[in-house]
Amino acid sequence: MRSLAKGDALLYDLLMPGDGQLLLPAGTVLDDDYIFKILKMGVWEEALRCVDPDYDLHKRLEAAAARRKDPLFDYALFQEARLVMLKIEECAKAWARRDPVFEFRDGRILRQPIKELVHNILARIRTRNVVDYIDLRVHDVYDFAHPINVCTMSMAMGVALDWGEEDLLLVGVGGLLADIGMFMVPPAVRHKPGRLEVEEEREVRAHVVRGYELLKEFGWLKAASLMAMYHHHERMDGSGYPRGVKGSNISEQARLVMVADVYDAMISDVPYRRRNESGLAHRMITNLAGTQFDATAAAALGKAVGPYPLSSKVQVTGGQECMVILVEPSSLYKPVVQIGEEIIDLAGDPRGRRIVQNIVTRRFYRQKLTLACEYMVETGNRLDGTVLDLSLNGMCIRGRGVRVSAGNAIEVIFILPGTANTARIKGKVVWAKPDTTGAMLFGVATTEMHATNHDQLLKLIMSSMPTGVDS
Numbered sequence: 001m002r003s004l005a006k007g008d009a010l011l012y013d014l015l016m017p018g019d020g021q022l023l024l025p026a027g028t029v030l031d032d033d034y035i036f037k038i039l040k041m042g043v044w045e046e047a048l049r050c051v052d053p054d055y056d057l058h059k060r061l062e063a064a065a066a067r068r069k070d071p072l073f074d075y076a077l078f079q080e081a082r083l084v085m086l087k088i089e090e091c092a093k094a095w096a097r098r099d100p101v102f103e104f105r106d107g108r109i110l111r112q113p114i115k116e117l118v119h120n121i122l123a124r125i126r127t128r129n130v131v132d133y134i135d136l137r138v139h140d141v142y143d144f145a146h147p148i149n150v151c152t153m154s155m156a157m158g159v160a161l162d163w164g165e166e167d168l169l170l171v172g173v174g175g176l177l178a179d180i181g182m183f184m185v186p187p188a189v190r191h192k193p194g195r196l197e198v199e200e201e202r203e204v205r206a207h208v209v210r211g212y213e214l215l216k217e218f219g220w221l222k223a224a225s226l227m228a229m230y231h232h233h234e235r236m237d238g239s240g241y242p243r244g245v246k247g248s249n250i251s252e253q254a255r256l257v258m259v260a261d262v263y264d265a266m267i268s269d270v271p272y273r274r275r276n277e278s279g280l281a282h283r284m285i286t287n288l289a290g291t292q293f294d295a296t297a298a299a300a301l302g303k304a305v306g307p308y309p310l311s312s313k314v315q316v317t318g319g320q321e322c323m324v325i326l327v328e329p330s331s332l333y334k335p336v337v338q339i340g341e342e343i344i345d346l347a348g349d350p351r352g353r354r355i356v357q358n359i360v361t362r363r364f365y366r367q368k369l370t371l372a373c374e375y376m377v378e379t380g381n382r383l384d385g386t387v388l389d390l391s392l393n394g395m396c397i398r399g400r401g402v403r404v405s406a407g408n409a410i411e412v413i414f415i416l417p418g419t420a421n422t423a424r425i426k427g428k429v430v431w432a433k434p435d436t437t438g439a440m441l442f443g444v445a446t447t448e449m450h451a452t453n454h455d456q457l458l459k460l461i462m463s464s465m466p467t468g469v470d471s
């Protein structure tokens with residue numbers, strides 16, 4: 001941002017703050033003497049405003065730039081969220097198959113990690129002004145990312161509505177667990193790319209009741225969280241399920257969770273459709289405010305999670321890609337963006353450019369590589385394989401001669417290139433399939449990583465990323 005300099009001309013009258021007394025008239029050209037007096041009288045900022053018509057905008061841009069560097073989900077919080085989701089998934093699946101290993105206490109064990117996670121996410125939301133529209137979402141496998149996003153967005157909406165701490169945590173827990181029942185829906189139905197048959201649709205819808213029964217079994221969830229979960233597919237006009245309840249019978253918490261749930265689902269890629277453009281999804285929710293959605297909850301979405309969050313990338317008419325650098329509450333759909341050195345306030349762009357679409361970027365990077373590794377499935381022998389694709393939350397491996405299937409515990413060991421250090425990563429196989437050469441390809445979700453590997457691994461992953469973005 002600029003400073004006062006000799007030779008600057010005042011574009012407006014410089015007035016004394018408070019009493020409005022005229023200090024220097026518009027047109028005055030500053031010299032050293034004037035600058036010294038301005039400093040002495042403590043009207044430096046006022047003088048800057050008179051010299052630079054965009055002073056306030058520049059100040060807001062500067063403040064926004066400082067906030068942009070600080071993502072809501074840092075790596076540690078992301079990993080914590082991911083591990084909690086893995087535990088929730090395991091618990092739900094064990095419950096669904098009436099696993100004798102599953103005991104009542106499994107739900108109790110989840111209490112502490114869930115409460116801590118929700119608490120930590122809320123603490124991070126509070127470190128910033130929520131209406132700053134920082135991207136609150138994480139990008140991961142949808143089954144994991146969606147609950148974390150619903151939890152985060154519901155709490156951010158609650159913060160925007162000035163809710164108290166206790167209510168925020170209740171809505172956070174309800175949001176995180178809203179779709180716990182989805183883990184009990186067979187994967188073939190849950191991940192089916194096409195339209196669902198009537199029976200399949202019934203199975204999907206049953207996730208609400210089945211999840212509700214499981215959560216009741218946990219024995220520690222407060223009624224408000226439980227009802228936020230149970231009513232997340234209800235609608236204010238009674239058009240939802242499972243009960244078709246409406247209006248005042250739907251709790252405040254559930255009203256936020258249902259908006260966060262729909263919004264996140266709309267802007268995510270899911271097996272049966274591509275994601276919607278985020279501005280369009282926002283407008284669709286706004287259009288349903290007062291009918292399907294509670295008007296206050298829909299407005300809270302705009303206050304807490306704008307369609308084009310700070311730091312997000314968008315494409316404007318003409319095909320140029322730019323970064324959102326400032327969002328004003330009054331112009332959610334027309335933020336200030338930057339293309340190279342050029343700063344464009346879309347709300348007042350003389351060329352009338354507008355956003356055509358948002359570009360999804362992932363904060364947790366992925367690198368394609370060919371790295372010799374050794375791996376051990378369950379408690380079997382060490383085998384040779386190749387790491388083909390690596391991120392901080394998982395990897396893809398090609399291996400030979402052993403059956404690997406989803407759910408297997410796995411340990412992977414490899415040398416970090418450029419160092420003499422070994423990375424030892426424990427994880428869980430999330431998918432496995434044979435490739436055309438007869439080798440096995442499988443995906444591993446990280447569950448445990450040696451702490452000293454984090455930075456080195458991140459360096460490796462980022463080392464040959466030309467743009468730092470994986471889309």
Ligand SMILES: [Fe+2]
Binds near residue numbers: 178179207232233
């Ligand atoms: Fe759901």
